[in-house]
Every structure is written in C-alpha cells, then in structure tokens.
Amino acid sequence: MARGNGLSDAYTEALKRLNGQARNESELGMNVLMWVLHSERPLHAEELRHALGVEMESEDLDHENLPDIQIVLSSCLGLVTVEASSSIVRLVHFTLQEYLLHNPTVFRSPHSTIAEVCLTYLNFSCLWDLSPTPDSISPALPLEEYASCYWEKHARIGMTEKVKALVLRLLNRQAAPFGRQFVG
Numbered sequence: 001m002a003r004g005n006g007l008s009d010a011y012t013e014a015l016k017r018l019n020g021q022a023r024n025e026s027e028l029g030m031n032v033l034m035w036v037l038h039s040e041r042p043l044h045a046e047e048l049r050h051a052l053g054v055e056m057e058s059e060d061l062d063h064e065n066l067p068d069i070q071i072v073l074s075s076c077l078g079l080v081t082v083e084a085s086s087s088i089v090r091l092v093h094f095t096l097q098e099y100l101l102h103n104p105t106v107f108r109s110p111h112s113t114i115a116e117v118c119l120t121y122l123n124f125s126c127l128w129d130l131s132p133t134p135d136s137i138s139p140a141l142p143l144e145e146y147a148s149c150y151w152e153k154h155a156r157i158g159m160t161e162k163v164k165a166l167v168l169r170l171l172n173r174q175a176a177p178f179g180r181q182f183v184g
Helices: 006-019 023-038 045-053 069-075 094-101 110-122 144-157 161-178
Strands: 080-082 089-091
Touching: 006 023, 006 094, 023 045, 023 069, 023 080, 023 089, 023 094, 023 110, 045 069, 045 110, 069 080, 089 094, 110 144, 110 161
Parallel strands: none
Antiparallel strands: 080 089
C-alpha cells in the first residue's frame, strides 16, 4: 500500500497468503470468509463454529469437529474478527466485503454450500430428538435458528441436485408422522 497499490492489491495478497496455508487451515479460512460474507445475517461465533463443524452426508453432529474460535480466527490471518460485546463474527473492514463481492470467483457456489450445511444440520438426528414446540431451540444447537430461517434463501440462489435431495429428506422427515412422502 505504501507503493500506491491500494487495498485491492493488499486483499489479493492476503488471500494468496490465506490460500498458501496448509490445506486444512486454508479451507477453514476460506469457509469462514464465505459464511461471513454470504450469510443472511451476522453470525455469532457459536453459530459459525457449528456451521464449520458440519460434515456433509453425516447423520448427526460430531462435537469434536467444531473448531475452536481461536483456530477459526487464526486461519483467516486477521481478515475476520469477533466483536467482544456481541460475539458476532465480522470481516475486519467493509472494504474487504466490497473486494470479495467484486471478485465473485473467490468462492465456488457459496449459497449452495451454505444451503447444504443448513439442510444437513436440520436433518441431524439430535435435532429431531428435541421437543417439537416452537420454543424448543436448544442452546446446544446454535445453528438451528439460522438454518431453519435461511436455508430456503440460500437454496433458491444455489439450487443443486444435492440441495434438492436434502430438501426432500427434510420434508419427508416432517411429513412422516402424517403418513405422507414427497418424491423428487
């Protein structure tokens, strides 16, 4: 920046460094940026940890897969921060958001990825074992509210065959007590 290259060059270099990390750290860092940028509302640290801990095609949440928030932050090389007062995860500066939005090839299919994570989460057995009352959101499943409210918005933007299959699985789970079945 001292040579006049500007913020765009600085962010390009930061993403090169992020992608140059070990594979697991690089993937984690890019997933964090994707979630923070493309979520429908700001995520709390625990919601983000759960989103990052979902293993696709798994039947239930493995709490050992939930990354520590300090590991999440370090994988992003300073590009995200957690607000101390609210525990909301944010990009370090609004110009980073502008940079990422103006470079759509940085993330491959972010909305379909987020929809898949949300739908996988909603299909977890541990979630279906909860009481079916509206106020039954479990503090042990912090992504439940986000996934329930926003999976459809992400699916509309990023519909894939995998997303369709997960939607049908969710709908069939909901319809099963009534003797109904949806077919794809």
